[in-house]
Amino acid sequence: GDSVTQMEGPVTLSEEAFLTINCTYTATGYPSLFWYVQYPGEGLQLLLKATKADDKGSNKGFEATYRKETTSFHLEKGSVQVSDSAVYFCALNSGYALNFGKGTSLLVTP
Amino acid sequence: GAVVSQHPSWVICKSGTSVKIECRSLDFQATTMFWYRQFPKQSLMLMATSNEGSKATYEQGVEKDKFLINHASLTLSTLTVTSAHPEDSSFYICSAAPSQYFGPGTRLLVL
Numbered sequence: 001g002d003s004v005t006q007m008e009g010p011v012t013l014s015e016e017a018f019l020t021i022n023c024t025y026t027a028t029g030y031p032s033l034f035w036y037v038q039y040p041g042e043g044l045q046l047l048l049k050a051t052k053a054d055d056k057g058s059n060k061g062f063e064a065t066y067r068k069e070t071t072s073f074h075l076e077k078g079s080v081q082v083s084d085s086a087v088y089f090c091a092l093n094s095g096y097a098l099n100f101g102k103g104t105s106l107l108v109t110p
Numbered sequence: 111g112a113v114v115s116q117h118p119s120w121v122i123c124k125s126g127t128s129v130k131i132e133c134r135s136l137d138f139q140a141t142t143m144f145w146y147r148q149f150p151k152q153s154l155m156l157m158a159t160s161n162e163g164s165k166a167t168y169e170q171g172v173e174k175d176k177f178l179i180n181h182a183s184l185t186l187s188t189l190t191v192t193s194a195h196p197e198d199s200s201f202y203i204c205s206a207a208p209s210q211y212f213g214p215g216t217r218l219l220v221l
Contacts, residue, residue, distance in 0.1 A: 034210060043116075043203055043215035044154070089153065093210065097144040102153045 002027040006090045006101035013080055013108050021075040021104045023064075023090035031094040033057075033066055033073040038087045038103070047075075047088070080108045113137055114206050116213035123194055124221055131189045131216045133160075133204035139184035140206035145177075148201040148215075157202075160187040194220040 007022040025033065035047040035057070048057030053068035062077045073090060085108045090101040113136040123129050133143055141162045146154040158179055159167040166179035176198075178190040187206075191198055203215040 032210075036212075044212040046210060046212075049210065097146075097156045097159060098154075098205070098210065099156075100153045 002031065002092060002094050002099050004090050004092055004099055004101040006088075006104055009087075009103070009105040011104060011106045013106070015082055015108055015110055016079045017108075019075070019077040019080045019084075019106070021088055021090075021106070023073045023075065023101060025071050025073065025090075025092050027071075027092055027094050029094045031092040033064070034091040034093065034098065035062070035064055035073070035075050036089040036091060036100075038089065040086070044089070080106070082108045082110055084108050114204065114211050114213040116202075116204060116216050118216060119214060120217050120219075122219045122221065125195055126193055128190055128192045129194055129218060131191070131202055131204075131218075133187045133189070133206070133213050135185045135206040138206070140187075140208075141184060142207040143181060143187040144205045144207070145179065145187075145189050146203045146205070148203060154203060157189075162187075191218065194218070196220045 003026045005024050032051045034049045036044045037047045048059040050057040050066035056065045064073050064075045087103045087105045089103045091098045115134045117132045143160040145157045147157050148154045157172045160179045160181040162181045168174045181187040199220045201215050201217050205212045
């Protein structure tokens with residue numbers, strides 16, 4: 001079945017460092033891909049998405065490109081802030097409910 | 111974007127009682143809603159798919175008699191945790207198709 005694998009955390013970075021969180025997927029069709037962010041004690045917020053190959057989703061300085069050839073959707077940000085500390089979930093939707101990765105915890109220190 | 115609300119946001123109950131959680135789509139109609147559960151420091155796991163006007167579809171390992179789902183209208187789905195036990199304590203989150211937006215979640219603590 002469809003699945004998502006994302007890098008294990010926690011990831012600890014200094015403020016203004018470059019962030020990459022890897023995400024790869026397995027799907028039989030052509031899924032839509034998503035990144036969600038969850039701040040402590042809160043629900044999920046959609047961060048960005050891409051619906052077809054080579055699409056780039058972007059929001060709040062975060063970017064991810066839908067790479068069909070490598071079945072990847074890595075999340076990147078050029079300069080992280082303390083306020084970016086959260087758990088990030090990669091997910092795919094192949095026409096049904098969302099299928100989530102295990103989440104990657106990010107801690108950004110001043 | 112599309113808004114999904116949940117109520118209540120927090121609930122504490124005694125073991126053996128039943129708890130109802132509501133999920134509403136505020137600015138669109140949703141024939142299908144999804145219920146997820148998230149244990150601490152874990153990912154979201156799909157529990158069931160709620161279909162307006164028909165029976166819900168449950169994922170393997172989810173007890174349909176324990177987690178009752180009612181999708182009586184195009185904007186409301188309810189999840190009732192019957193005879194709750196401490197192991198049911200979790201964060202319950204809904205989403206509504208075709209939106210990929212989620213409700214804010216309901217944190218359930220069973221004492």
